[in-house]
Amino acid sequence: MRTLLTLVRKDLIGFLRNRAALTLTFVVPIALIFIFGQVFGLNRKDSGPTGIRLAVVNASSEPAAAKLVDALRAEKSFRVITEFINPDQSRRPLTEDDARAQIRDRQLRFAVVIPHDLIAENEFGLHLKILSDPRNEIETQLVNGLLQKTIFSNVPELLGQSLQARAKKFLGDDSLKRFNGTVATAVASAFGGDAAEIQRRIESGDLGLGTLSSTGKPAPKAADPSLRTLAAPPSTPANADGEKKPVDDIFSRLVRIEKEQVVGKDVKSPDATRVIGGQAMMFLLFALSGSAAAFFDEKNSGIFQRLLASPVTRAHLLWSRFIYGVVVGLVQLVVLFFAGQLMFGVDVLGHLGLLLVVSTAAAAACTAFGMFIAAFTPNAQAASGLATLLVLTMSATGGAWFPTALMPEFMQTIGKFTLVYWSMEGFAQVLWAGQSLVQILPTIGILAGIAATVMSLAVWRLNRSKLFE
Amino acid sequence: MLQLRSVTKRYGPLVALDDVSLDIARGEFFGLLGPNGAGKSTLMSLVAGLRTPDAGTLTLDGAALSTRDAATRSALGLVPQSIALYEQLTAEQNLRIFGELYGLRGAELRTRVDEALTAAQLTDRRRDAVRTFSGGMQRRLNLVASLLHRPKLLLCDEPTVGVDPQSRNAIFEYLERRNREGLTIIYSTHYMEEATRLCSRIGIIDHGRIHALGPLDELLTRLPFEEEITFAASPDTAALTAELAAHGETATLNGTNRFRPRADFKLSAFYALAEQHRLPPRLFTQQRPTLEAVFLHLTGRSLRE
Ligand SMILES: Nc1ncnc2c1ncn2[C@@H]1O[C@H](COP(=O)(O)OP(=O)(O)O)[C@@H](O)[C@H]1O
Numbered sequence: 001m002r003t004l005l006t007l008v009r010k011d012l013i014g015f016l017r018n019r020a021a022l023t024l025t026f027v028v029p030i031a032l033i034f035i036f037g038q039v040f041g042l043n044r045k046d047s048g049p050t051g052i053r054l055a056v057v058n059a060s061s062e063p064a065a066a067k068l069v070d071a072l073r074a075e076k077s078f079r080v081i082t083e084f085i086n087p088d089q090s091r092r093p094l095t096e097d098d099a100r101a102q103i104r105d106r107q108l109r110f111a112v113v114i115p116h117d118l119i120a121e122n123e124f125g126l127h128l129k130i131l132s133d134p135r136n137e138i139e140t141q142l143v144n145g146l147l148q149k150t151i152f153s154n155v156p157e158l159l160g161q162s163l164q165a166r167a168k169k170f171l172g173d174d175s176l177k178r179f180n181g182t183v184a185t186a187v188a189s190a191f192g193g194d195a196a197e198i199q200r201r202i203e204s205g206d207l208g209l210g211t212l213s214s215t216g217k218p219a220p221k222a223a224d225p226s227l228r229t230l231a232a233p234p235s236t237p238a239n240a241d242g243e244k245k246p247v248d249d250i251f252s253r254l255v256r257i258e259k260e261q262v263v264g265k266d267v268k269s270p271d272a273t274r275v276i277g278g279q280a281m282m283f284l285l286f287a288l289s290g291s292a293a294a295f296f297d298e299k300n301s302g303i304f305q306r307l308l309a310s311p312v313t314r315a316h317l318l319w320s321r322f323i324y325g326v327v328v329g330l331v332q333l334v335v336l337f338f339a340g341q342l343m344f345g346v347d348v349l350g351h352l353g354l355l356l357v358v359s360t361a362a363a364a365a366c367t368a369f370g371m372f373i374a375a376f377t378p379n380a381q382a383a384s385g386l387a388t389l390l391v392l393t394m395s396a397t398g399g400a401w402f403p404t405a406l407m408p409e410f411m412q413t414i415g416k417f418t419l420v421y422w423s424m425e426g427f428a429q430v431l432w433a434g435q436s437l438v439q440i441l442p443t444i445g446i447l448a449g450i451a452a453t454v455m456s457l458a459v460w461r462l463n464r465s466k467l468f469e
Numbered sequence: 470m471l472q473l474r475s476v477t478k479r480y481g482p483l484v485a486l487d488d489v490s491l492d493i494a495r496g497e498f499f500g501l502l503g504p505n506g507a508g509k510s511t512l513m514s515l516v517a518g519l520r521t522p523d524a525g526t527l528t529l530d531g532a533a534l535s536t537r538d539a540a541t542r543s544a545l546g547l548v549p550q551s552i553a554l555y556e557q558l559t560a561e562q563n564l565r566i567f568g569e570l571y572g573l574r575g576a577e578l579r580t581r582v583d584e585a586l587t588a589a590q591l592t593d594r595r596r597d598a599v600r601t602f603s604g605g606m607q608r609r610l611n612l613v614a615s616l617l618h619r620p621k622l623l624l625c626d627e628p629t630v631g632v633d634p635q636s637r638n639a640i641f642e643y644l645e646r647r648n649r650e651g652l653t654i655i656y657s658t659h660y661m662e663e664a665t666r667l668c669s670r671i672g673i674i675d676h677g678r679i680h681a682l683g684p685l686d687e688l689l690t691r692l693p694f695e696e697e698i699t700f701a702a703s704p705d706t707a708a709l710t711a712e713l714a715a716h717g718e719t720a721t722l723n724g725t726n727r728f729r730p731r732a733d734f735k736l737s738a739f740y741a742l743a744e745q746h747r748l749p750p751r752l753f754t755q756q757r758p759t760l761e762a763v764f765l766h767l768t769g770r771s772l773r774e
């Protein structure tokens with residue numbers, strides 16, 4: 001045991017004296033966490049990016065279209081441009097062709113065109129054109145999300161109007177009127193209210209979505225029965241408990257968009273956890289595969305000969321390196337998460353106990369990975385080559401760079417086989433979802449299982465390798 | 470003290486040690502002389518217990534060296550051929566770590582580390598990283614680090630490679646002193662000067678075999694000649710060289726002719742022959758043969774090939 005401790009201390013002293021290693025372990029990842037934090041808008045108190053130039057061309061005479069333009073103007077993320085400025089400084093409304101030309105000239109990246117047939121009879125949903133220069137895929141996604149949010153949360157009647165228009169196409173004007181009337185009467189008799197008023201609202205498309213679709217506003221009032229009737233499948237009993245559910249389902253997509261936009265308002269943001277955990281894991285993997293590759297240096301320098309000629313055994317060498325890896329990994333993860341607390345307000349202190357548990361499991365898995373690389377490569381160069389390849393692959397598929405949900409299905413499946421995925425999962429469970437020890441046990445179990453399996457393979461292989469000759 | 474009996478070690482098809490038997494007595498300063506690839510390091514690693522032989526036995530004071538008990542480990546000190554130190558760590562940190570691994574603690578460890586630093590003349594550099602040391606300083610530290618635990622037998626594997634003459638001398642004097650104090654030393658080298666100066670007994674090793682074993686004087690008397698005459702190889706001396714072949718061994722190496730006269734060929738006869746070829750005596754150097762000559766005679770090749 002003393003031998004182990006001496007060897008671990010030796011590694012730690014060496015680590016503390018190695019400025020390059022310290023920088024790579026702590027400074028670089030903290031810097032990257034900060035940068036990625038800015039990219040994902042983690043520490044802004046408003047919702048997401050601001051001042052994205054957005055051209056808006058309104059060719060529709062629908063009052064709702066004008067309302068949509070106003071809503072876009074009101075959205076902080078956008079700087080809305082609706083006018084074309086001639087060379088002589090005179091202005092005229094922007095046309096779709098102007099917008100296309102400007103996007104092509106790279107003066108603009110995004111434009112929304114509201115065509116005259118905003119509410120088409122022959123298709124469900126709104127007919128909007130979004131023109132973009134997808135120079136930056138993430139930004140494009142972001143803007144699309146913002147547009148959807150703005151449309152649905154500010155002009156919800158557009159959706160209702162679209163539904164009505166579509167119904168009119170299938171049922172015909174008279175039948176639709178009759179249908180609406182029947183529905184309104186049924187609603188009025190079931191829930192009370194004035195049938196004529198309800199019918200008028202149904203026909204205008206005002207389904208009361210506006211009160212639902214933006215979070216933070218009051219929940220829909222029971223006085224809005226049309227909502228329930230139309231949104232709920234007929235078989236669903238409209239009882240008090242179930243009444244919000246169907247709406248949530250329909251707007252789950254919308255609600256999801258909301259969440260992405262609110263990032264940064266919420267200190268327990270999954271994005272902050274992901275950015276910090278992701279960078280931490282990636283650099284930890286690099287650091288630990290580097291430290292395992294130091295085996296080759298010790299072999300070449302003859303230090304292994306000196307040690308093995310003393311009362312030190314191979315097992316001492318292997319397990320001291322493992323303990324060292326876990327200690328460094330644990331310290332690194334905790335330091336980076338604390339940096340995350342300082343920079344983005346992630347609540348680390350409040351979850352310190354469980355975070356230590358997850359971090360230990362993650363560090364053990366990373367260390368085992370480093371040993372595995374050293375065990376199955378012939379020299380330091382090969383080790384660092386293989387490590388780089390695997391670390392980057394695991395980080396990408398395991399969700400260290402961006403949410404796994406953005407990736408194709410097969411990559412998500414691959415990701416689930418990486419220790420990065422399970423570590424990130426553990427961090428999110430503890431820091432974001434605030435789960436208990438019992439709830440995180442399966443994740444800890446998987447990480448421990450990965451560590452044990454990979455380490456066994458590494459030890460088996462190292463004991464047969466020429467490393468110790 | 471140390472016994473090797475018919476020890477053979479192979480690396481795949483290559484036989485690195487071939488049926489080597491050797492006895493080292495307590496207090497000996499034993500030299501293992503041979504060129505690169507002769508098998509010196511392999512022999513050291515077997516004695517140090519880093520490798521196991523394919524055949525044969527090694528025992529230290531009767532105990533098999535393959536066992537890994539702490540007592541046997543502590544009886545041995547190995548000075549690896551390369552600088553086996555942690556470069557990032559200071560001289561003192563290195564010594565403390567190696568001392569602790571041999572079970573030294575507290576005040577005793579501190580004294581031993583101080584002594585070692587003094588012996589290596591590194592006391593004033595104790596807090597500097599080994600990486601910043603010169604080759605000679607690193608070599609000195611590499612040596613004293615193997616003696617912290619006061620082993621009975623020290624294995625020095627070419628401990629002076631890449632060392633300035635001053636450090637080399639310091640190492641020699643230190644080893645000689647420790648040997649006088651009772652330390653048994655096995656010293657491998659490809660420098661015959663080192664073996665000549667330091668070793669009470671020498672084993673000549675090549676291609677994994679020990680070709681000769683004995684004190685320096687004894688090895689020299691085994692040569693069939695007592696003198697060696699060297700002179701520059703040139704067109705002028707070519708005729709003489711041809712004629713000398715009938716009276717002893719001749720060899721040409723790096724532009725130098727070596728002539729080892731047979732016992733019945735007197736030096737006076739040699740100079741008479743030289744005069745016939747109109748070559749003045751100042752062209753010739755006459756010397757007692759060296760280990761180099763012994764090696765050449767035994768193996769047919771030079772130590773520095
Ligand atoms: N680990 C090894 N694997 C294969 N061959 C080796 C190994 N170590 C040494 N050898 C070979 O064994 C022979 C003896 O090597 P070594 O004992 O290092 O010689 P020396 O120390 O006298 O220079 C050399 O031919 C060398 O190439």
Ligand SMILES: [Mg+2]
Pocket residue numbers: 506509510511550626627
């Ligand atoms: Mg050698």
